Amino acid sequence: MTLRDGDRDALHRVLRARRDVRTGFVDTPVDDERLHRVLEAAHAAPSVGFSQPWDFLLVRSPELRDELAQLAEHQRQEFAASLPAARARRFAGLRVEAIREAPLGIVVTCDPTRGGRHVLGRHTQPRMAAHSVAGAVQNLWLAARAEELGVGWVSFFRERELAALLGRRVGMPQHLEVVAYLCVGHVAEFAAEPELATAGWAHRRPLAWAVHEEIWGHHRMDPLDETLAALADLDTAPGEAAAREHLTRMTVPPGALGGVAEIGVRLAGLAGACPPPLPEPAVVAVFAGDHGVHARGVTPWPQEVTAQMVATFLAGGAAVNAFAATVGAEVQVVDVGVAVELEAAPGLLPRKVRAGTRDMTVEPAMTRDEARAALRAGIEAARDLVTAGNRLLVTGDMGIANTTPSAALVAAFTGAGAETVTGRGTGIDDATHARKVAVVAEALALHRPDPADPLGTLAAVGGLEHAGLAGFLLGAAALRTPVVLDGVVSGAAALAAAALAPTASHAWIAGHRSVEPAHTLALEHLGLAPTLDLGLRVGEGTGALLAVPVVTAAARALADVATFDAAGVTEKELE
Numbered sequence: 001m002t003l004r005d006g007d008r009d010a011l012h013r014v015l016r017a018r019r020d021v022r023t024g025f026v027d028t029p030v031d032d033e034r035l036h037r038v039l040e041a042a043h044a045a046p047s048v049g050f051s052q053p054w055d056f057l058l059v060r061s062p063e064l065r066d067e068l069a070q071l072a073e074h075q076r077q078e079f080a081a082s083l084p085a086a087r088a089r090r091f092a093g094l095r096v097e098a099i100r101e102a103p104l105g106i107v108v109t110c111d112p113t114r115g116g117r118h119v120l121g122r123h124t125q126p127r128m129a130a131h132s133v134a135g136a137v138q139n140l141w142l143a144a145r146a147e148e149l150g151v152g153w154v155s156f157f158r159e160r161e162l163a164a165l166l167g168r169r170v171g172m173p174q175h176l177e178v179v180a181y182l183c184v185g186h187v188a189e190f191a192a193e194p195e196l197a198t199a200g201w202a203h204r205r206p207l208a209w210a211v212h213e214e215i216w217g218h219h220r221m222d223p224l225d226e227t228l229a230a231l232a233d234l235d236t237a238p239g240e241a242a243a244r245e246h247l248t249r250m251t252v253p254p255g256a257l258g259g260v261a262e263i264g265v266r267l268a269g270l271a272g273a274c275p276p277p278l279p280e281p282a283v284v285a286v287f288a289g290d291h292g293v294h295a296r297g298v299t300p301w302p303q304e305v306t307a308q309m310v311a312t313f314l315a316g317g318a319a320v321n322a323f324a325a326t327v328g329a330e331v332q333v334v335d336v337g338v339a340v341e342l343e344a345a346p347g348l349l350p351r352k353v354r355a356g357t358r359d360m361t362v363e364p365a366m367t368r369d370e371a372r373a374a375l376r377a378g379i380e381a382a383r384d385l386v387t388a389g390n391r392l393l394v395t396g397d398m399g400i401a402n403t404t405p406s407a408a409l410v411a412a413f414t415g416a417g418a419e420t421v422t423g424r425g426t427g428i429d430d431a432t433h434a435r436k437v438a439v440v441a442e443a444l445a446l447h448r449p450d451p452a453d454p455l456g457t458l459a460a461v462g463g464l465e466h467a468g469l470a471g472f473l474l475g476a477a478a479l480r481t482p483v484v485l486d487g488v489v490s491g492a493a494a495l496a497a498a499a500l501a502p503t504a505s506h507a508w509i510a511g512h513r514s515v516e517p518a519h520t521l522a523l524e525h526l527g528l529a530p531t532l533d534l535g536l537r538v539g540e541g542t543g544a545l546l547a548v549p550v551v552t553a554a555a556r557a558l559a560d561v562a563t564f565d566a567a568g569v570t571e572k573e574l575e
């Protein structure tokens, strides 16, 4: 079969115009000829060993569709209950199925026994049977689009529950896997963008992030270079000016919103618009790593506590979880450098660059390449979390001994001495503190880090979580997404990030001021005013999370507070 002129363009038009449709189905029945062409397209799909493991069950019965819709509704409620509060609010407005509205349902199944024992290619990869069926679904979907039929793939079913119902009601054999339930029908219109993108639930990733050139992680443009280039052009002035002008017209006395107004201005600057979008949902990314300098006795806690606390975060039992639940935020742990292997778990991003740093009093804590890899991991974490629909990022840290490299970084970037920057971390006695000051001084004397070389400084006296956090702060700013900074570890990372790209700090809000002396110095150097000052010295993201409602209120004030004009409130007379 040869292709004709125009086929390529037609194919790409159909590919781009295909939508996953959950809303806007109309009653018009699907005629048999169209349906036949669509099913033929599905049946023409490639399959493992040419096993063609698919079957198509056509469901028109309103009664059966109603029962299926009830199953899906139940799963929807379970999913909603599992979400952090701000995500759940967003989810409440989304449609996930149109089982009753679409006049036709197509159940697409996979028969893992089709073709007998010797299906070529399935002997090594049994999942290939189901993957083949997914290819048939995609063919069906594209052909349906070409026939002006909408398709929505519903997976809000527990697989066994769905199979059991279909077994009872239509005699579906129980050795089959249900790969897809498709809602099919004519639609009022095809949306230009995916419904979930329009709703802001998630965004499309640029193709370049997904393409690796020869070596994993090598993209046509290096993520760090790409981020720094984007930040060079970050102009927040127009949005800031719009917010300042709007503030003068809001029904509050001039200046009375104090620091809250300043946060609003920052958000508007970053968004390039006033009012800025509501900064929710929020997610805290807890960057975790271990430290070679632990061997020098700078903390009374054993190194294992880092991994144990990560397990506690993932189990939901730490301070960060309690505070995140309070403000409705999600918790993600990013392992950039924990000393031991961590088991895969929901909420854990495995991005280990190495198993802990080297002892900075003996040699550089990391190589420059390792520091760069951790920066990249941080940038990519920010990209992931922003494209997943988060509108506010929050920093956190976990790493026994990490207040020591934090002090060294703050000393390097501010010029302050070891005795000024070195605090008591988790709470250490005088003897340990004296040793810690000496260790910081020793590392600084050994490396003489140059603040004009932020990568070298991070590598010499930083931690993997500091480098990861620095990347995260840059990545978020490049995507014009605000970040709330936690304590001294985030502050030290922010100094490195600001040295790499000064404009990035426009995206940052200091969540709180910790009792660590280096944190105060870092905030002063960054020109950031802390939102809260509660005497916290935990890390993990705790202080930053508590500031999230203040940040949200700042955005909401710009959106919701009436102007003198609109409310008919008389303005003050000239003095």
Ligand SMILES: Cc1cc2ncn([C@H]3O[C@H](COP(=O)(O)O)[C@@H](O)[C@H]3O)c2cc1C
Residues within 6 Å of the ligand: 298, 299, 300, 301, 305, 309, 397, 398, 399, 400, 401, 402, 403, 404, 424, 425, 426, 427, 538, 539, 540
């Ligand atoms: C149980 C426990 C929970 C923590 N959560 C945060 N950190 C905080 O304390 C550590 C840094 O302090 P230092 O430099 O004195 O070791 C980091 O892990 C930081 O996240 C904790 C520390 C401990 C012991």
Ligand SMILES: O=C(O)c1cccnc1
Residues within 6 Å of the ligand: 403, 424, 425, 426, 486, 487, 488, 489, 514, 515, 516, 519, 536, 537, 538, 539, 540
């Ligand atoms: O204030 C902080 O950020 C801090 C203090 C002690 C230990 N870890 C973090």
